[in-house]
Amino acid sequence: MELHQDLPPLMALRAFEAVARHLSFIKAADELSVTQSAISHQVQKLEQFLNQRLFIRRTRAIDLTPAGETYYRRIQPALESIASATRELRSDEQQETTLRIGLLASFATLWLAPRLAGxxxxxxxxxxxxxxxxxxxDVNGGEVDLAIRYGKGGWPKVVARRFMGETLTPVCSPAFKAQGVENGPLLMAKSYQPFEWIDWSTHNAxxxxxxxxxxxxxYNIVxxxxxxxxxxxxxxxxxxxRRLKExxxxxxxxxxxxxxxxxxxxxxxxRPPSHAAESFAQWLEEIADA
Structure with a gap:
């Protein structure tokens, strides 16, 4: 029997272990530097994988179900063993490492930077x-260690995986809309793959x-x-x-x-990513899934 068939997602296990240890979604979220909703999502994913309820959720407290208590006692030593082996292996890798990330200024300013503290x-x-x-x-040439790009994929000589989708809606200021939007103009950002207005107009005829x-x-300027x-x-x-909410x-x-x-x-x-790049990729996909 192949081992991977019975292994749940690691992030779901980490979330469950932290919540079970603290008996608190809030404290688990603080420990793992993610949102409470992300923790809740991962626990639900694990419960679906196991087809078992793991927690009894009350108004101001939570408790483990009998199945959750048994599962926690079984997996906690295994996770501690993995953590211990990892600490030993990484003991000589604690020096400062620089991770260079290429990206659009708009994504850095409007989405990534406010979350980077985590x-x-x-x-x-x-x-x-x-x-x-x-x-x-030039990711493959070593100009950066990894990049975050906006578009539809299809870039040559690199490995690209979409970690977060996007929803598009034409917007303007309330005052501009009150004057009438019939004459535009359309504000556009320079792009390697111009597609937003074309795809939107085609879809909506x-x-x-x-x-x-x-x-x-x-796009910041846009x-x-x-x-x-x-x-x-x-x-x-x-x-x-944020601009829409305001x-x-x-x-x-x-x-x-x-x-x-x-x-x-x-x-x-x-080529295989560095430890720093893999750590960032894992964190990025976690918060995008929150």
Whole structure:
């Protein structure tokens, strides 16, 4: 029998062990530097995998079910053994390591940077160096250790896996919408793969050929221009969430949110990743799943 068939996801096990030890989702989330909802999601994933309820959830407290208590006693020593073996193997790797990440400035500013403290707390010996650029960094050539790219994938000579999708909706300022959006202009960011407006207009059967367009250097500038009433931007939900909540941006057209294969991709070289790169990749996928 192959071992992997009976092994649950490791993050789900880590989440369960922390919650069972603390009997608290909040304390487990603090320990693992993720959100409480992420912990809850991982525990639910484990319960589905096992087809067993592991916790009794009460208003102000939780307890292990009998099955959860038995499972915790069985897996806790195994996890401690794995941790101990890992500590011994990594004892000579505690020197500072720099991880260079190529990405768009907009993604760094609007999504990654506010969350980066969680990675720093978990891996204090890995120094993350963000290298924002509109141009694609040469990952396979060693210009960066890994990259985060926005698009549909398909980049040559690299390994790319999508870790987070994106939802697109044209947005503008409330004042701009009140004046009328019929004449645009459409605000666009320079892109290696221009696709947002094309895909959105095709999906919604909206003719945008008569709209003038304004090409801006980076999506950060596109967002600020839209907030300032300069035109209509293609809103990337993950990056403009705060602006929408504040009311600085509103939907420009009466069309539903649009999703397809567009999203954010973790791009690594065509060779085994370093320990630092693998640690960052694991953390990134965890918080994207939260």
């Amino acid at each position: 990675f720093n707390a978990r891996h204090p010996h890995i120094h993350v160096e963000l290298l924002p650029s509109v141009q694609l960094a 909206v003719d945008i050929t008569h709209y003038p367009s304004v090409m801006l250097h980076d 967002v600020e221009a839209a907030v300032g009433g300069q035109g209509i931007a293609m809103g990337r939900q993950h990056l403009i969430e 009311g600085a941006l509103v939907t420009a057209f009466d069309t539903p949110p649009f999703t397809n294969e567009i999203g954010y991709w973790l791009v690594t070289p065509n």
